[in-house]
Amino acid sequence: MSYLLKNATLPNGKSSDLAIQDGHFVATGSLAENHKVIDLAGKQVLPGLVDLHTHLREPGFEESETVATGSLSAVRGGFTAISAMANTSPVADTAGVVEQVYRLGQAAGLCDVFPIGAVTQGLNGQTLSEIGAMADSSARVRVFSDDGKCVFDPLIMRRALEYVKKFDGVIAQHAQEPMLTQDAQMNEGEISAQLGLKGWPAVAEEAIIARDVLLAEHTKSRLHICHLTTAGGVEIIRWAKARGIQVTAEVTPHHLLLTDDYAKNYDPIFKVNPPLRLESDVLALRAGLADGTIDIVATDHAPHSSESKDCEWSVASFGMVGLETALSIVIKTMVETGAMNFEGVADRLSIAPARIARYANHGQNLEVGDVANLTVVDAAAKWTVDRDLMSTRSKNTPFHGFELPGVVTHTFFNGKLVFGE
Amino acid sequence: MKHLLSINDLSRDEAILILDTAAELARISDGPMKKLPTLRGRTIVNLFAEDSTRTRISFEAAAKRLSADVINFSAKGSSLSKGESLKDTAQTLQAMGADAVVIRHPASGAPFRLADNQWMSGAVINAGDGTHEHPSQALLDAYTIRKHLGKGAKDLSGLRVAIVGDILHSRVARSNVLLLAKLGAHVTLVAPPTLLPFGVDSWPVTISYDLDSVLPQVDVIMMLRIQQERMHEIFFPNAREYSRYFGLNRDRVKALNSNAIIMHPGPMNRGLEITADAADSARSVIVEQVSNGVSVRMAILYLLLGGAPIEGGIN
Numbered sequence: 195m196s197y198l199l200k201n202a203t204l205p206n207g208k209s210s211d212l213a214i215q216d217g218h219f220v221a222t223g224s225l226a227e228n229h230k231v232i233d234l235a236g237k238q239v240l241p242g243l244v245d246l247h248t249h250l251r252e253p254g255f256e257e258s259e260t261v262a263t264g265s266l267s268a269v270r271g272g273f274t275a276i277s278a279m280a281n282t283s284p285v286a287d288t289a290g291v292v293e294q295v296y297r298l299g300q301a302a303g304l305c306d307v308f309p310i311g312a313v314t315q316g317l318n319g320q321t322l323s324e325i326g327a328m329a330d331s332s333a334r335v336r337v338f339s340d341d342g343k344c345v346f347d348p349l350i351m352r353r354a355l356e357y358v359k360k361f362d363g364v365i366a367q368h369a370q371e372p373m374l375t376q377d378a379q380m381n382e383g384e385i386s387a388q389l390g391l392k393g394w395p396a397v398a399e400e401a402i403i404a405r406d407v408l409l410a411e412h413t414k415s416r417l418h419i420c421h422l423t424t425a426g427g428v429e430i431i432r433w434a435k436a437r438g439i440q441v442t443a444e445v446t447p448h449h450l451l452l453t454d455d456y457a458k459n460y461d462p463i464f465k466v467n468p469p470l471r472l473e474s475d476v477l478a479l480r481a482g483l484a485d486g487t488i489d490i491v492a493t494d495h496a497p498h499s500s501e502s503k504d505c506e507w508s509v510a511s512f513g514m515v516g517l518e519t520a521l522s523i524v525i526k527t528m529v530e531t532g533a534m535n536f537e538g539v540a541d542r543l544s545i546a547p548a549r550i551a552r553y554a555n556h557g558q559n560l561e562v563g564d565v566a567n568l569t570v571v572d573a574a575a576k577w578t579v580d581r582d583l584m585s586t587r588s589k590n591t592p593f594h595g596f597e598l599p600g601v602v603t604h605t606f607f608n609g610k611l612v613f614g615e
Numbered sequence: 616m617k618h619l620l621s622i623n624d625l626s627r628d629e630a631i632l633i634l635d636t637a638a639e640l641a642r643i644s645d646g647p648m649k650k651l652p653t654l655r656g657r658t659i660v661n662l663f664a665e666d667s668t669r670t671r672i673s674f675e676a677a678a679k680r681l682s683a684d685v686i687n688f689s690a691k692g693s694s695l696s697k698g699e700s701l702k703d704t705a706q707t708l709q710a711m712g713a714d715a716v717v718i719r720h721p722a723s724g725a726p727f728r729l730a731d732n733q734w735m736s737g738a739v740i741n742a743g744d745g746t747h748e749h750p751s752q753a754l755l756d757a758y759t760i761r762k763h764l765g766k767g768a769k770d771l772s773g774l775r776v777a778i779v780g781d782i783l784h785s786r787v788a789r790s791n792v793l794l795l796a797k798l799g800a801h802v803t804l805v806a807p808p809t810l811l812p813f814g815v816d817s818w819p820v821t822i823s824y825d826l827d828s829v830l831p832q833v834d835v836i837m838m839l840r841i842q843q844e845r846m847h848e849i850f851f852p853n854a855r856e857y858s859r860y861f862g863l864n865r866d867r868v869k870a871l872n873s874n875a876i877i878m879h880p881g882p883m884n885r886g887l888e889i890t891a892d893a894a895d896s897a898r899s900v901i902v903e904q905v906s907n908g909v910s911v912r913m914a915i916l917y918l919l920l921g922g923a924p925i926e927g928g929i930n
Contacts, residue, residue: 387814390723390747460724505700506722
């Protein structure tokens with residue numbers, strides 16, 4: 195199928211027609227006769243969004259999500275490439291498991307699903323997993339993470355950082371000092387003290403970030419910090435980048451919008467790891483994302499079955515789904531506030547994540563010859579989040595009932611219209 | 616007032632109404648007819664998912680003196696210990712027609728979940744949730760303080776109260792800080808820095824690390840239990856050192872004001888946070904706190920359930 199997209203607003207604000215044929219952007223003059231015309235007047239186009247951080251729960255926890263349902267959720271949110279974290283069952287710590295996840299993504303056929311390999315066997319934090327075999331597998335893994343757990347042992351972290359240099363890989367660290375966060379439930383602050391929920395101090399995150407940027411400097415390796423949540427963490431990353439350390443960082447949509455105030459009614463829909471922080475942290479994260487200290491937005495899409503949220507706070511699971519609300523939250527918190535334009539959105543949600551993870555054919559500039567991965571959003575349109583109408587298999591969105599800007603109308607993956615009409 | 620989940624649910628006037636009602640109920644209970652017919656036909660469930668003897672018995676006695684039917688549902692041997700969710704338990708209690716649930720639970724906020732989720736329609740009374748709150752304890756403490764030192768006043772204006780010990784993990788302390796501030800008392804928290812919450816600076820209290828300097832300045836000294844499991848969590852070097860700096864002993868009792876009273880929510884670790892001679896001294900109102908607890912809990916049940924129309928006909 196060929197497409198002529200008329201009057202699209204490009205990330206740089208200019209209006210243009212885009213032609214798609216045989217999976218690529220082509221010159222409008224070279225389109226075949228029987229192409230479909232879609233008028234995108236007033237709509238924003240972006241290079242297909244790229245998410246470096248999702249939990250697709252397959253294999254092992256298919257009651258919460260599968261690679262197929264996660265892919266559908268992704269394209270509804272405008273993503274054409276998503277990354278599947280390794281904390282499945284079995285853990286993605288061998289070539290066999292990452293190839294399985296990769297094949298499931300291919301079979302679903304809606305977007306690219308790139309598995310992330312575990313840094314340590316079974317996420318045990320003690321023994322390196324078969325990193326080389328995963329890199330050489332058909333899944334060509336380049337990002338490694340024990341996400342959900344911190345690679346706590348500094349020697350293991352050092353070795354992992356060094357080892358992935360062999361194939362230009364990157365270690366994505368879940369920065370959480372385990373001893374400072376035993377049984378921790380929410381941000382440590384006035385509200386945790388009032389609620390009697392065990393606190394999760396900012397320093398538990400910042401101490402690991404500080405250690406690891408120094409290790410990355412020492413080893414001259416690439417480090418990526420997952421889901422930054424604190425103003426102090428932003429400062430450390432800013433300092434590290436100024437020193438020339440090869441560190442990149444991500445922020446989640448929910449940490450750009452929500453604060454620990456939401457814990458006050460003990461509804462575990464707001465329980466997430468790392469926890470929601472203070473308004474001052476939210477503002478620092480937005481500023482960091484705007485000035486490029488934080489390189490990307492990643493969803494940390496974490497589906498959970500309803501019974502693991504419909505309970506007491508302290509026994510509830512950590513995590514929120516996010517693929518279908520991510521772009522809207524970024525528009526609300528960054529574009530509508532004037533902190534960023536759509537060129538910035540294209541960079542933080544597509545170009546930069548594709549570059550960090552070395553995902554070919556993603557994060558490009560919509561030029562003739564590029565693979566046609568494209569997201570169309572009606573940025574001005576409003577919609578109300580309804581957990582019962584989402585494509586993800588789980589309903590644990592903290593945004594149920596929120597009115598948000600930005601309706602994704604079309605998603606093209608490899609030149610195919612995978613979402614929209 | 617539909618539920619009693621937190622002291623924050625109460626206005627100053629509502630808190631005073633509970634204390635006044637408790638005083639009236641205590642007066643009646645001292646008469647020949649201990650039992651009142653007020654809650655006849657009502658069902659109150661004591662849902663205790665955590666070990667507790669005195670609070671459960673106190674609520675049970677309160678409910679029975681008001682002629683309510685009482686069902687005791689404790690964690691051991693119940694479905695809660697078999698992994699049944701709080702939601703299923705709540706729906707079961709709802710199906711059985713509970714008019715009120717008195718809940719003690721190890722998870723902070725569990726009573727909020729019961730009350731907020733439409734899992735059940737009855738009144739929810741927090742009898743201690745995790746490290747969050749224990750509002751009925753604070754009310755009985757305020758009642759006891761007012762009775763001894765109130766000089767006929769409705770509130771506790773101008774009284775000085777020290778709460779000593781493990782503030783960090785204490786639901787008694789959280790509820791007392793809120794209620795005492797509401798009633799006009801001045802609160803000083805005395806603890807090692809490790810046992811004070813991170814956000815304590817924003818509380819309406821004075822903080823001290825030095826018990827001896829606080830003793831002569833207070834009208835009430837409230838000692839908190841040090842739980843045995845905290846011993847292994849490096850909050851302080853050992854029990855001996857804790858007692859030396861923060862325990863109430865004979866010498867410290869002597870340093871108190873002549874009219875000061877000694878309180879403890881129980882159960883006590885005699886020899887750790889309080890010595891036997893301090894606990895049993897003439898200043899101690901610890902045993903009286905227990906009997907006042909029944910009156911205050913009667914008042915809570917009476918005001919939450921008594922005289923209220925039965926909504927929707929059959930409950």
